[in-house]
Amino acid sequence: MGELKVIGGGGEVAVTxxxxxxxxxxxxxxxxQYPFVTACCGMEFMATAAPRYDIARFGAEAPxxxxxxSDVLWVVGTISQxxxxxxxxxxxxxxxxxxxxxxxxxASCGGFYDNYTTIPGVDKVIxxxxxxxxxxxxxxAVLDALxxxxxxxxxxxxxxxxxxxxQILHNAPGRTRGESS
Amino acid sequence: xxxxxxxxxxAELGDRILETSDAFGEHEVRVAVKDWVDVAQFLKDDEELQxxxxxxxxxxxxxxxxxxxxxxxxxxxxxxxxxxIRMRTHVDDGQEPGTLSRIWEGANWAEREVWDMFGIxxxxxxxxxxxxxxxxxxxxxxxxxxxxxxxxxxxxxxxxTDIGKLPPFGIEEGQPFARIDWEARLAGGDNQVSPAIGVQxxxxxxxxxxxxxxxxxxxxxxxxxxxAEEGAAAESADAAEQGSGD
Ligand code: SF4
Numbered sequence: 367m368g369e370l371k372v373i374g375g376g377g378e379v380a381v382t383x384x385x386x387x388x389x390x391x392x393x394x395x396x397x398x399q400y401p402f403v404t405a406c407c408g409m410e411f412m413a414t415a416a417p418r419y420d421i422a423r424f425g426a427e428a429p430x431x432x433x434x435x436s437d438v439l440w441v442v443g444t445i446s447q448x449x450x451x452x453x454x455x456x457x458x459x460x461x462x463x464x465x466x467x468x469x470x471x472x473a474s475c476g477g478f479y480d481n482y483t484t485i486p487g488v489d490k491v492i493x494x495x496x497x498x499x500x501x502x503x504x505x506x507a508v509l510d511a512l513x514x515x516x517x518x519x520x521x522x523x524x525x526x527x528x529x530x531x532x533q534i535l536h537n538a539p540g541r542t543r544g545e546s547s
Numbered sequence: 548x549x550x551x552x553x554x555x556x557x558a559e560l561g562d563r564i565l566e567t568s569d570a571f572g573e574h575e576v577r578v579a580v581k582d583w584v585d586v587a588q589f590l591k592d593d594e595e596l597q598x599x600x601x602x603x604x605x606x607x608x609x610x611x612x613x614x615x616x617x618x619x620x621x622x623x624x625x626x627x628x629x630x631x632i633r634m635r636t637h638v639d640d641g642q643e644p645g646t647l648s649r650i651w652e653g654a655n656w657a658e659r660e661v662w663d664m665f666g667i668x669x670x671x672x673x674x675x676x677x678x679x680x681x682x683x684x685x686x687x688x689x690x691x692x693x694x695x696x697x698x699x700x701x702x703x704x705x706x707x708t709d710i711g712k713l714p715p716f717g718i719e720e721g722q723p724f725a726r727i728d729w730e731a732r733l734a735g736g737d738n739q740v741s742p743a744i745g746v747q748x749x750x751x752x753x754x755x756x757x758x759x760x761x762x763x764x765x766x767x768x769x770x771x772x773x774x775a776e777e778g779a780a781a782e783s784a785d786a787a788e789q790g791s792g793d
Contacts, residue, residue, distance in 0.1 A: 447701055448680065448701065451702055454702050481698070482684075482693070482697060482698055484698075487707070490704040490705055490707065491704070
């Protein structure tokens with residue numbers, strides 16, 4: 367939460383920070399989401415929202431099916447040319463500050479669809495903050511994206527980013543099973 | 548499928564059945580466009596046939612044919628007898644077969660789809676609008692001369708800054724085999740990313756006999772001929788060198 371300053375001591379302590387930092391901190395832990403789900407990636411979105419991966423841990427469990435009440439637009443799946451005006455309009459109806467996550471390869475760049483009917487990446491229609499590669503991405507990658515977005519919100523950084531691949535830890539527990547060490 | 552349906556049709560309708568075929572037990576009859584609706588009606592109404600189940604109606608584009616560019620096919624089934632039949636007709640660009648939507652209600656949307664994708668109109672159709680694409684769309688995308696990478700966005704595309712997406716994604720996104728820069732390739736540039744894509748390119752060239760494809764083919768042939776000539780010249784030069792070396 368930005369820079370914290372502790373004043374006083376003993377029984378009475380006050381902590382100060384900047385108002386903007388406090389606001390961003392509040393925002394990043396209460397992301398109301400608008401799921402714009404169109405295709406197979408939706409399955410993985412459901413998996414992420416379900417208890418095993420539990421997106422609620424990041425304060426982003428509340429879906430709002432009105433764009434006016436939501437902070438982050440999840441574009442999940444293939445966006446056809448015909449849906450372009452709809453997704454653009456939903457984004458326009460959202461109140462600032464708002465963020466957009468492109469979930470999966472299709473939403474990020476059109477994926478393997480390159481034809482008369484598919485928009486090659488929803489960023490051709492609305493600005494995107496975080497891109498999640500994968501067809502479909504695993505829930506871990508989705509949570510990575512959410513944490514990345516939280517970092518960006520705290521830092522007030524609106525540059526678009528792609529979720530990096532996770533590092534495989536070769537000595538992680540479970541990876542060495544069966545090997546003599 | 549059923550031979551019985553073909554036999555019945557040829558017996559009852561005679562020379563209105565232009566052609567019959569049997570591929571691995573899939574029976575098919577071909578009729579003229581003017582008989583399209585009548586034969587379909589017969590399939591439905593005939594006491595023996597009772598083809599009451601409309602399965603699908605679709606079209607195939609054959610740009611290589613001299614005339615009657617499209618095939619329109621109907622798949623029908625009889626729920627009483629279990630018979631199936633495929634009926635086909637050859638349709639010229641602009642020619643209008645009659646609608647089957649008065650015989651089988653389900654043909655309504657199938658015919659709209661054929662109109663949307665191929666631009667074949669059906670006479671007396673109650674509501675012939677596009678069904679999958681939008682009204683603003685120009686052309687019919689399943690015609691083989693529709694450019695494979697031509698999109699018609701409803702919302703103008705934003706300028707997107709390069710954020711370091713890895714190839715083949717980036718500013719020019721999509722499948723690379725569908726984004727072949729023929730001009731660059733013919734000028735000697737190589738933007739081919741895998742051998743499998745070469746196969747795709749071959750397929751794309753033979754898929755269409757449109758004028759553009761023919762021109763591209765001619766240029767490729769010319770380039771190959773030139774390369775062969777140069778190769779031959781280089782070989783004879785080599786031979787001459789070796790000869791003088793002796
Ligand atoms: S990225 Fe893959 S899984 Fe996701 S919508 Fe596209 S095709 Fe489906």
